[in-house]
Amino acid sequence: MARNRYDEDEVLEEEFRPEDYKRVGRYLIPYKITIIKVLISILISNVALMLGPYFTKIVIDTVIPQADIGALVRYSIYFTLAIIVACLGLYYRLYAITEIGQDVLVDMRFDIFSHVQSLPFSYFDNRPHGKILTRIVNYINTLSDLLSNGVVNLISDIFNIIITLIFMLALDVRLTLYSLMLLPVLFIIVMVIKNIQRKAYQNLSNKQSNLNAYIHESIAGIRITQSFAREQERYEIFEEQSKENYTAFMDAVRIQFAMWPSVQNIAVISTAIIYFVGIRQIGVDVSTGTLIAFISYINNFWNPIINIGNFYNNLITATAYLERIFETLDIVPEIQDNPGATELPPIEGNVTFDHVTFRYEAGKDILHDVSFDIEAGQTIALVGPTGAGKTTIINLLSRFYDINEGTISIDGYDISQVTLSSLREKMGVMLQDTFIFSGTILENIRYGRLDATKEEIIEAAKTVHAHEFIMELKNGYDTVVEERGSTLSSGQRQLLAFARTLLADPAILILDEATSSIDTKTEELLQEGLQRLLKGRTSFIIAHRLSTIKNSDQIFYIANQTIQEKGSHEELMQQRGLYYRLYQSQYDLLFVE
Known part of the structure; x- marks a missing residue:
């Protein structure tokens, strides 16, 4: 049933x-x-x-x-x-x-x-x-x-x-x-x-x-x-x-x-x-x-x-x-601190997937035997068809689900052996479906770091170009937004989420279609702030707009339960494989428009 x-x-x-x-x-x-x-x-x-x-x-x-x-x-x-x-x-x-x-x-x-x-x-x-x-x-x-x-x-x-x-x-x-x-x-x-x-x-x-x-x-x-x-x-x-x-x-x-x-x-x-x-x-x-x-x-x-x-x-x-x-x-959480779990200390951001296999249902692998090493400070873009497992990779890294085989480690620490709170405190996550709580603009941005001053909040908003539209609101940062931010546009909600994430100052940054609701002009303004957001931290970006990921250190093309191709934008374009065809299809579409 x-x-x-x-x-x-x-x-x-x-x-x-x-x-x-x-x-x-x-x-x-x-x-x-x-x-x-x-x-x-x-x-x-x-x-x-x-x-x-x-x-x-x-x-x-x-x-x-x-x-x-x-x-x-x-x-x-x-x-x-x-x-x-x-x-x-x-x-x-x-x-x-x-x-x-x-x-x-x-x-x-x-x-x-x-x-x-x-x-x-x-x-x-x-x-x-x-x-x-x-x-x-x-x-x-x-x-x-x-x-x-x-x-x-x-x-x-x-x-x-x-x-x-x-x-x-x-x-x-x-x-x-x-x-x-x-x-x-x-x-x-x-x-x-x-x-x-x-x-x-x-x-x-x-x-x-x-x-x-x-x-x-x-x-x-x-x-x-x-x-x-x-x-x-x-x-x-x-x-x-x-x-x-x-x-x-x-x-x-x-x-x-x-x-x-x-x-x-x-x-x-x-x-x-x-x-x-x-x-x-x-x-x-x-x-x-x-x-x-x-x-x-x-x-x-x-x-x-x-x-x-x-x-x-x-x-x-x-x-x-x-x-x-x-x-x-009485429901026992599937994901919880394992016995003997320790606090994850301050990290640099090296990420390793070692022969990772994951499935939601028995016999149906979403990812199979996936391995890669990411150095601290690198930006990794994940592309591929819908349902290939891009979001699954970042969900596993955040330990929203436990893997079935293999290990995932950060700076050499197996994430299954550290506490959930200490793991997720090191991460900043921005999703496509941006959630805004009922309350003021200021309170929503401060959610990223509860002890932040108003000056720090404003600086974060300026960096991601959210300050401009906030000041146009009737009460500026004290403007009260309704549940789920229904009084704001999708793009405005995502800009607030960018500011919130930047304020948290995470060691590992995850952007899952985080710019999908932002218009092209705003995205161009945001690129400077986005580069500042990515600088010095390990970042994973999922985006269908390939213009957003061209400058990534590595691009992983996810398909058929594994990483089919990986390399920089230039390297993958030279291979003229799956990524090349994906990029060309977007380019041709833009040209037709």
Whole structure:
């Protein structure tokens, strides 16, 4: 099944296990002191609440018959104090657990976001970005109520049940047994509903993910949609996805709502049984005060049962989302620091590919047995047909993918044995699809070196001839650009990327079609800045415009999984081979135009 379509339901690769709930519990460990305080307040407030019915029993059975006004006043004060203590404990509990829950959400969201940042390109190639976004935002938000209220409230309800049972048993053991006689029925209902509800919410999570992925894709491709006037077709697909999400949601909610009436009805029937037994005195002998107090305890017993039922609903719901969250967290990055990896020291920029073979899929080599040596400071141009492996070479050098055979080294250091961060810090990469972050022009250029001064940023912009168009903007370097730089032209975005890369001052420079969106006049102005950018650093250039690479120290013609030709522009032209024919085809095209 294809995994990169918005309308394909994701297959859960590993079922959620009960012990995985411990992983959620681990997020609570940093807040254990606060949780202990909350539990103490729960214990105190629950005991205070349980005293109320007991005071009521004493008043009805003893104080009122004796017409003891003083005792009535005292017990009224005791009752009021108990309510005040219970309310204060409840207030502290609500505030503290809400804060803890939100802190846990922040920690969990940080973990999944930082983990996603470490995943290789292949992970993003195989999944719609909208589905990834759903896991980081929507699924985490769905856990808010469970973490903010559910876990600690569950403990509170368990305390409440235990304390209530103690008071009930102290009053009358037989009445207590009568009140619990329907618990097995409740257990059976819960077990029946559980599996149905979980599958329903798994299906809902898939439909929500599909809908979000489609919305994300539609927004990203809005220019194409409007250019081809395909708004109606996109709307029809959106309507279909929305209906599937609606149907899945209603199915899940319908099953979830079956739990609450079941618990509520059992609670009412249990109360009715106690009234019947108490009034008819079937096997028991209770006073009026005891019966009234017991009914209060029955309510205090079943209310937390109802709450636990609701928590169970939320837990089953959350489990469907936790499965996806933990599935993402459990993905082991294909590219990561190997055991014993060391920091790559300052380098000169000598690059060696030694019998390198790489494939994306088994049996389909993209590069086969490729070897070359590049001296520090040299400029290497990579040319050849589309899909030949030009971009693959620079991706392997940056270790965005691991090679299958051979070694790649920089200054004699095997790149697989150095840390990723120290390797990539030595490189400056400019891609054809230039990404501009939302923010100011100044902030986007400073991304290349975060401690750069404004003067250094302006100097970098002047070098690559970006300063001229920046100063024509309304607020110059403080101009705010929109997401992906949509308010700038493609050429302007690439000039900003040049300035950003120059500011980083990398030892190894990679330009992948970096001038493809720049017009010929601007490119001519840029050549001076580009030469300054290339000077003194090892550079790899991929460009279809051969005018950009004519001055390179070496040109590699990549085809048929290897380097078919290499040499300077003059040497390759004299060979009259593949590069010669490529150059002539561009020359003839320019001449015709």
